[in-house]
Each structure stands twice: as structure tokens, then as C-alpha cells.
Amino acid sequence: xxxxxxxxxxxxxxxxxxxxxxVTDIGATWGSDWSAKKLDHILTLYAPDAIFFTxxxxxxxxxxxxxxxxxxxxxxxxxxxxxxxxxxxxxxNLAYESGSYTETIVSGGHATDYQGHYLFILxxxxxxxxxxxQMWTGSPSPSK
Numbered sequence: 001x002x003x004x005x006x007x008x009x010x011x012x013x014x015x016x017x018x019x020x021x022x023v024t025d026i027g028a029t030w031g032s033d034w035s036a037k038k039l040d041h042i043l044t045l046y047a048p049d050a051i052f053f054t055x056x057x058x059x060x061x062x063x064x065x066x067x068x069x070x071x072x073x074x075x076x077x078x079x080x081x082x083x084x085x086x087x088x089x090x091x092x093n094l095a096y097e098s099g100s101y102t103e104t105i106v107s108g109g110h111a112t113d114y115q116g117h118y119l120f121i122l123x124x125x126x127x128x129x130x131x132x133x134q135m136w137t138g139s140p141s142p143s144k
Contacts, residue, residue, distance in 0.1 A: 023095045023129050026120055027083035030131075031101065035080045043067055047123055047130040055116065055138040078106040083118065093124040102141070113141040 026045060033042045043063055046052075052060045052069070060066045081103040088097045097120040104113050116138030123132040 021124075021127065021129070023088050023090050023097060023122060025085050026097055026122065026129065026131065027085050027099050027101075027118060031081045031083035034074075037074050039067070039070055039074060042070065045131050047125060047132050050131050051133045053133070053135040055136045076107060080104045090122075095122040095124070095129060096120060097122065101138075103138075114138050115141045 030042060030045060033045075043066065046063050046066060048063055049061070050063060050066060052066045054060075054069075058069075060069045081101055083099055083101045085097055085099040087099070089095060098118065100115070100117050102113065102115045104111055116136060118137075119133075119135045120131050121133040122129045124130075
């Protein structure tokens with residue numbers, strides 16, 4: 001092997017190693033924090049200009065608006081959500097995570113089970129993956 005080829009091979013290796021980190025299971029972290037009502041930690045998962053879409057189509061733009069919506073939601077409800085990542089892919093500084101979830105929400109002493117799907121669009125910022133957009137589907141679970 002020539003010296004130039006070895007240097008080229010080493011440079012390719014370094015460039016590949018210097019790419020964005022592998023996407024972690026953000027859904028699992030989000031679900032755990034939501035269930036524990038760790039609002040401040042949940043919000044560290046979002047880019048400052050993030051967009052959050054609710055299951056009924058409402059749109060909240062930016063962390064201050066998302067915080068306000070989450071704070072009101074968590075104050076009125078107790079939730080236990082389990083998120084199951086089904087797919088993730090990344091390309092450069094963008095990635096996505098999608099999956100399904102089940103959730104029990106207790107509101108006013110009444111428990112309702114929900115199920116649905118989620119999608120996170122992620123952006124690599126400052127060496128970490130942050131939620132740029134989040135969308136949900138959901139409906140009450142079928143009766144048992």
C-alpha cells in the first residue's frame with residue numbers, strides 16, 4: 001500500500017467518524033419524563049424553534065409556547081405513557097424517529113387508555129439531537 005493511499009484511507013475514516021452522533025431513543029426519554037412530569041427536562045429535548053402538533057391538530061411553535069401547553073396539560077392530568085420506537089434514520093444533521101405509544105391519562109379521577117403513533121423530526125445542534133417537529137396520532141384504546 002502506498003503512503004498516499006494510506007493517508008487517503010485514514011482521512012476517509014476520520015471524516016466518517018466526525019459525523020453526527022447516532023440518534024438515541026428520544027421517544028423513550030420523552031415518555032419517561034412525561035410520565036414523571038419532568039417538564040424542565042422534557043423541554044431540553046426541543047430545539048428553540050420547535051413545532052409541536054397535538055393529536056387534534058393544534059400547533060405550538062417555539063419552546064415558550066410548548067412549555068405553556070405542556071404545563072397546563074400536566075397540571076390537569078396524570079399520564080403514564082409507554083413509547084415504542086419502530087424506525088429511525090439519519091442523514092447529515094437531520095433525522096427522524098417514529099413509533100407507537102400507549103398511554104393512560106387520569107383526569108378528574110377518571111382513567112382513559114389511549115394508543116397511537118408519533119413522529120419526531122430531529123436536528124443535530126451543538127453535537128446533540130433535538131426535536132425540531134413532533135406529531136401525534138391518537139384515540140382511545142378499544143374497550144377490553
